[in-house]
Amino acid sequence: MGNYELNKNLAQMLKGGVIMDVTNVEQAKIAEAAGACAVMALERVPSDIRKDGGVARMSDPQMIKAIKNAVSIPVMAKVRIGHFVEAQILEAIGIDYIDESEVLTPADDLYHVDKTAFKVPFVCGCRNLGEALRRIGEGASMIRTKGEAGTGNVVEAVRHMRQLNNDIHQVQAAPVEALMTIAKEMGAPYDLVKFVHENGKLPVVNFAAGGIATPADAALMMQLGCEGVFVGSGIFKSGDPAKRARAIVLATTYYNDPVKLAELSENLGEAMSGLEISKLENKYAERGW
Amino acid sequence: MNFMNLIFFVMKQIGILGFQGAIVEHERQIKAIGHEPVIVKYPEQLEEIDGIILPGGESTTMGKILNRTGLMEPLRGKIQGGLPVWGTCAGMILLAKELVNDSVTHLGVMDIAVRRNAYGSQIDSFATKKVIPEIDSKEIELVFIRAPYITKVKEGVKVLCELDGHIVAAEEKNMLVTSFHPELTDNTAFLKYFVSRI
Numbered sequence: 001m002g003n004y005e006l007n008k009n010l011a012q013m014l015k016g017g018v019i020m021d022v023t024n025v026e027q028a029k030i031a032e033a034a035g036a037c038a039v040m041a042l043e044r045v046p047s048d049i050r051k052d053g054g055v056a057r058m059s060d061p062q063m064i065k066a067i068k069n070a071v072s073i074p075v076m077a078k079v080r081i082g083h084f085v086e087a088q089i090l091e092a093i094g095i096d097y098i099d100e101s102e103v104l105t106p107a108d109d110l111y112h113v114d115k116t117a118f119k120v121p122f123v124c125g126c127r128n129l130g131e132a133l134r135r136i137g138e139g140a141s142m143i144r145t146k147g148e149a150g151t152g153n154v155v156e157a158v159r160h161m162r163q164l165n166n167d168i169h170q171v172q173a174a175p176v177e178a179l180m181t182i183a184k185e186m187g188a189p190y191d192l193v194k195f196v197h198e199n200g201k202l203p204v205v206n207f208a209a210g211g212i213a214t215p216a217d218a219a220l221m222m223q224l225g226c227e228g229v230f231v232g233s234g235i236f237k238s239g240d241p242a243k244r245a246r247a248i249v250l251a252t253t254y255y256n257d258p259v260k261l262a263e264l265s266e267n268l269g270e271a272m273s274g275l276e277i278s279k280l281e282n283k284y285a286e287r288g289w
Numbered sequence: 290m291n292f293m294n295l296i297f298f299v300m301k302q303i304g305i306l307g308f309q310g311a312i313v314e315h316e317r318q319i320k321a322i323g324h325e326p327v328i329v330k331y332p333e334q335l336e337e338i339d340g341i342i343l344p345g346g347e348s349t350t351m352g353k354i355l356n357r358t359g360l361m362e363p364l365r366g367k368i369q370g371g372l373p374v375w376g377t378c379a380g381m382i383l384l385a386k387e388l389v390n391d392s393v394t395h396l397g398v399m400d401i402a403v404r405r406n407a408y409g410s411q412i413d414s415f416a417t418k419k420v421i422p423e424i425d426s427k428e429i430e431l432v433f434i435r436a437p438y439i440t441k442v443k444e445g446v447k448v449l450c451e452l453d454g455h456i457v458a459a460e461e462k463n464m465l466v467t468s469f470h471p472e473l474t475d476n477t478a479f480l481k482y483f484v485s486r487i
Contacts, residue, residue, distance in 0.1 A: 001416035001432060001474075009434050009473050010411050013345050013378070016309040035353035037309055037346065072391065072405055073347055074435065096411040096435070119412045246357070253308045253354060254330065 007121030007141035010074070010097070011205040014038055014142075014228055018218065018249050019207065021045050021232040024063070025070040031235070034245030038074040038097070040230065041067040046103045046150030047233035047272065050282070056104040058086040061093050068094070076123070081288050082108025084117070091120045097142070098122050100135075102287035103149045103232075112288065115139030125209065127160045127285055129167030129196065130186030134289075136204055137189040143202060145226065146285040147210015150233050152274035154211040154220065156285060161208055161224045172200045210285065213238070213271050215251030215264045222255035239269030301487055304329040304338035306364075308354040310346015310379060314472040318480050332363045340373035340487045343380025345434065345470050348405070351379060352395040365396050373463045375483045381466040382437055389440050399464045400443035407438045407455070407468075421450045421458065425478040431457070431469040438468050 017037025022028040023045060031039050043059040044052065058079050068075045074096035079086035081100055086107075090098050100113050102125050115122040116139035124135035125146035132143045145164060147157030171182060171193060179197055183190040195203050208221035209230035218229045229252055231245075238244045247264040254260040277283075300323065305315045307328035319326040327338050335341075341364075343351070355361040368374050368384075376384045383395040387402040408414070414435060418428045431452070439456035442448060450458035450467075457468040465486065471479035 001430060006414045006416060006432070006434065007411070009432060009470070010414065012311050012314065012473070013347070013434055014310075015346070016307075016312065017347060017350055032349060033353070035350045035357075037350045073349055074411065091412070094410040094412065121411060246353075249350070250354065250357065257330075 003119055004116075004139070004141060008204050010121055011123070011142035014074070014207075015205060016253060017228045018245075018252050019076065019228070019230045020235055020245060021230075022067065023236070025066050027236055027241070028067045028071050028075075030242050031245060032071045032073055034242060035249035036073060036245065037228070038076055039067065039071060040076045040078065040099060040232075042078055045233040045236060046284070047152070047237055048150075049103060050150040050275075056080075058083070058089065058104070061089060064090070064095065065093055078104050079113070080104040080107040082106060082111050082113060084113045087113050087118060087120075087122075091118055095120060100124050100140075102146060102284045106287050112138055123207075125285070125288065126164065128163045129171065130188045131289070132164065132202060132206070133186065133188035133192040133196070136192055136202070140204065142205050142207070144207040144209040144230055147208065147212070148277055148280070149210045149284050150275075151211050151277065151280070152213040152234060152237070152272040153277060154213070154217045155277060157208050157210045157212060157217075157221060158224065160210075160285070161221060161226055164206070165225055168196055168200060168202070171196045212248075213274065214268075215247045215261060218248045218251045219255035219261055222252055228252065234272055237272035239271075244268050244271075298323065300324055301339040301484060302327050302337055303484070304334065304341035306341060306343045306351065306380070308346075309350045310344045311377075311470065311472055312344055314470075315342050315344055315480075318472050318477050322477050322481060322484070324484060330358075332360055335363055335367050335372075338372075340375070340483065341367075342483070343374065343376040343383050344472070345378035345380065348379040348382035348395065351383060352393070355383075355395065361396070365398060368396065368398050368464065371463050373465075373483070373487045375465040375467075377467050377470055377472065378434065378436055381439075381468060384464060384466055387441075399461050399466065400446050401439045401456075401459060401461075401466065402441040403437045404440050405437050406435050408433060408436055411435055417452070419450065419452065423449055424482045427478075429471065429476055429478055430474045432473045433457075433469050436468045439466075
């Protein structure tokens, strides 16, 4: 079993779980205590990046190391799209997973990181099947639908998940002789298109991300077929982060149980305030290709 | 399969703790050898199963959900009452009476001391091959993902496999644990061994 298989296997262990954005040791501990299956260490949550503007970069390695020391669950961190040196730095400090993320300001407008050059696993965002397969072709061992980070608005996450599902069904139903044309039109590697045709799913784990703010949002994404969720600003920009975090963890496990979901949705305090997608200055999902 | 096995094959209901982690991988293997998987999320489901697998995933996540959903006590009671259980990776951590680098234990029913993330970060994850005579005469692929290992066992615990001086598989009465993930391979020998103990 090779390194890539092991990296895909780590993502399999995260399934059914919630990966939470945290900006310091205290938040990381709250996330772990709430039952997060991993944390994403970053200096600012996406909604603050959106508010502050400017160039968003990889976080300070010292801050990431402090979080790594504070929790026992896997720690992920973000690099800018195409910034392979930020990735080398994160690998050097022993990060468990790298997110090549559109939430940070892209460093390369043509190429994503060659992820096969790394031993550490990568997760990448996608809006559709072609984008997912391009990233997997570059070596990503986990995919997340992009959604629109920092908005507290789940509509884009839903749109990307539905698009991905539709694309997969289409490829699965297509005759074999159509696969090369599909590969050409999607801009995706032929062997991966063939895998999807034969298996009816992505060759790696897929989580939902971008705009999930409530237990119901998390359960919605799970019912749409994702295998776990990332929650960014939705937790620590809400009125009672610890309680909301616990509720989202349970909602991801009991996503098919409306009675339980009703219980979990009760009395959570204020959710993060949401943003209308049409009023956004920057759509992060449009970064990367 | 010989004729006698065919006659006496009894389909068993094998539970998989269904909170988080590598659940479908176990489900697939259980179906492949002709038994019925049950994804366990509610206490009453413990009554329908003949054995239970605690899958790989995050032990802290599963431990918290066990406590919050009221499944911790009934599951512990069932295991203490003899329900066959197999813990893979995080499942091993849930079963251990002692965790070397953690003050909180979970089910705490098996006389082993376990070190979490014993091999380091994800980049230290690895796979290797080994013969475990009790399980199969052929080599089995052992996949370690941010794996724990056993640092100490008490009397009554049988060591099934050691790797570089660390215990990575053991059994005690109705309890079986592995640091590695047989469910991530196509080899069902370990699962068959577990089912044979039911």
